[in-house]
Amino acid sequence: MTVDPAPPAARIGAGRVVVVGGSVIGLACAWAIARSGAADEVVVHEPDDSGPGGVPTSGAAWVAGGMLAPFSEAWPGEEAVFALGVDSLRRWPGFLDALAPHVPPGPPVRTAGYTHMLAVDEADARDLDMAMEWAASQPDPTRGTDPAGTNGGVTEADLRRVTRRELREAEPSLARVARAAYRMDSEGAVDNRVLLAALTRACRAEGVTWVRGAVASLDDLDADRVVLAAGTGSADLAGLPVRPVKGEVLRLRSRPGCEDPPRGVVRAFVRGRPLYLVPRAGGLVVGATQYEHGDDRQVTVAGVRDLLADAETIFPGIGEYELAETIAGLRPMSPDNLPILGADPRDLRIVHATGHGRNGIALTPVTAAAVVATLLGRAVPGAAGAAVPDRFARS
Numbered sequence: 001m002t003v004d005p006a007p008p009a010a011r012i013g014a015g016r017v018v019v020v021g022g023s024v025i026g027l028a029c030a031w032a033i034a035r036s037g038a039a040d041e042v043v044v045h046e047p048d049d050s051g052p053g054g055v056p057t058s059g060a061a062w063v064a065g066g067m068l069a070p071f072s073e074a075w076p077g078e079e080a081v082f083a084l085g086v087d088s089l090r091r092w093p094g095f096l097d098a099l100a101p102h103v104p105p106g107p108p109v110r111t112a113g114y115t116h117m118l119a120v121d122e123a124d125a126r127d128l129d130m131a132m133e134w135a136a137s138q139p140d141p142t143r144g145t146d147p148a149g150t151n152g153g154v155t156e157a158d159l160r161r162v163t164r165r166e167l168r169e170a171e172p173s174l175a176r177v178a179r180a181a182y183r184m185d186s187e188g189a190v191d192n193r194v195l196l197a198a199l200t201r202a203c204r205a206e207g208v209t210w211v212r213g214a215v216a217s218l219d220d221l222d223a224d225r226v227v228l229a230a231g232t233g234s235a236d237l238a239g240l241p242v243r244p245v246k247g248e249v250l251r252l253r254s255r256p257g258c259e260d261p262p263r264g265v266v267r268a269f270v271r272g273r274p275l276y277l278v279p280r281a282g283g284l285v286v287g288a289t290q291y292e293h294g295d296d297r298q299v300t301v302a303g304v305r306d307l308l309a310d311a312e313t314i315f316p317g318i319g320e321y322e323l324a325e326t327i328a329g330l331r332p333m334s335p336d337n338l339p340i341l342g343a344d345p346r347d348l349r350i351v352h353a354t355g356h357g358r359n360g361i362a363l364t365p366v367t368a369a370a371v372v373a374t375l376l377g378r379a380v381p382g383a384a385g386a387a388v389p390d391r392f393a394r395s
């Protein structure tokens with residue numbers, strides 16, 4: 001367990017807390033802070049209210065696939081990223097229960113309750129087997145060790161290899177192209193846009209208020225504590241090593257007579273490229289490309305072409321769907337793929353909650369918990385200890 005430093009003024013009722021950035025991370029933090037009693041007043045500074053119900057559409061959260069995916073994202077060497085993702089995944093059921101009264105009428109927040117991960121060619125199948133074997137050998141940060149000092153690690157519900165027949169029975173609309181397939185029953189996906197709407201309503205219900213405008217300098221804010229959750233905007237505001245990594249997704253709508261979309265999330269490597277199909281009410285999301293192009297949010301012809309070609313390899317029925325939306329967003333990536341969570345070592349008034357890269361939706365519950373713990377001067381979730389901001393100064 002790691003205890004982040006917190007000045008005495010940050011104890012219960014820390015006065016006015018300003019959250020900079022009101023997308024998924026900022027909203028979840030604001031809601032959690034308001035519910036926890038860690039502040040007398042919570043104010044979100046967010047310039048963008050262009051979406052339904054006033055949610056921002058310029059952040060990555062509006063674009064995202066919404067997958068909760070520590071197991072299917074697992075990669076050897078990323079132990080800390082994996083542990084934080086598993087910790088957050090275990091928090092999702094409770095998080096969704098607390099959010100339930102605030103979900104607007106319409107589709108639910110949770111859109112898929114499991115994931116299949118496939119590889120289409122031999123080389124990708126070898127990589128997939130290697131990554132899944134590594135994930136299965138990892139300890140589960142939310143389970144204690146037994147007296148012998150061992151940790152049961154991940155379970156069969158988290159991760160198991162399935163046969164082609166099992167895959168076909170679970171996802172009959174997929175082409176029979178998988179050379180290797182794994183099922184993750186504890187993963188799944190949420191509808192990112194419903195999540196933003198529900199968090200906005202939850203914040204309002206707790207008395208959170210908004211200031212509509214971009215923050216130019218953290219020093220000028222009238223605040224006892226500041227939570228920085230501005231996605232790629234955090235780099236300029238606090239000199240953090242957060243860079244934009246562009247991603248494009250397609251949103252497809254079902255039409256009469258279309259093949260049913262996959263029932264759960266389907267992820268695959270096709271021609272060496274990562275692909276995912278994420279069910280949504282009335283359709284699915286296909287993603288995602290990845291480019292290091294700076295602040296570029298334009299959707300390219302090549303991006304759409306590759307996504308459609310790869311998706312059709314996995315799910316041949318896709319051609320009958322309506323191509324309802326193409327959109328690009330900027331993932332706020334840190335150098336080591338871990339977010340930047342905790343008090344700024346140079347200014348303890350500031351708490352960072354940024355740099356979530358590809359996993360900001362998935363990491364929302366653990367991030368909110370870590371920020372509240374930091375404001376209260378309590379122990380942060382153990383897996384969040386590796387994400388402290390001063391790790392870059394030390395390296």
Ligand SMILES: Cc1cc2nc3c(=O)[nH]c(=O)nc-3n(C[C@H](O)[C@H](O)[C@H](O)COP(=O)(O)OP(=O)(O)OC[C@H]3O[C@@H](n4cnc5c(N)ncnc54)[C@H](O)[C@@H]3O)c2cc1C
Binds near residue numbers: 330
């Ligand atoms: C194509 C794509 C697919 C993705 N898929 C997934 C997925 O399946 N699962 C997953 O977990 N994650 C996914 N992500 C990543 C996820 O969307 C991000 O990690 C997450 O949105 C980060 O949340 P955030 O609130 O920190 O930043 P953002 O959502 O980017 O929002 C930042 C907010 O800060 C505001 N802001 C910026 N500058 C300022 C300023 N100066 N003052 C005030 N406000 C400011 C912006 O207006 C914006 O609203 C995906 C991202 C992309 C692009």
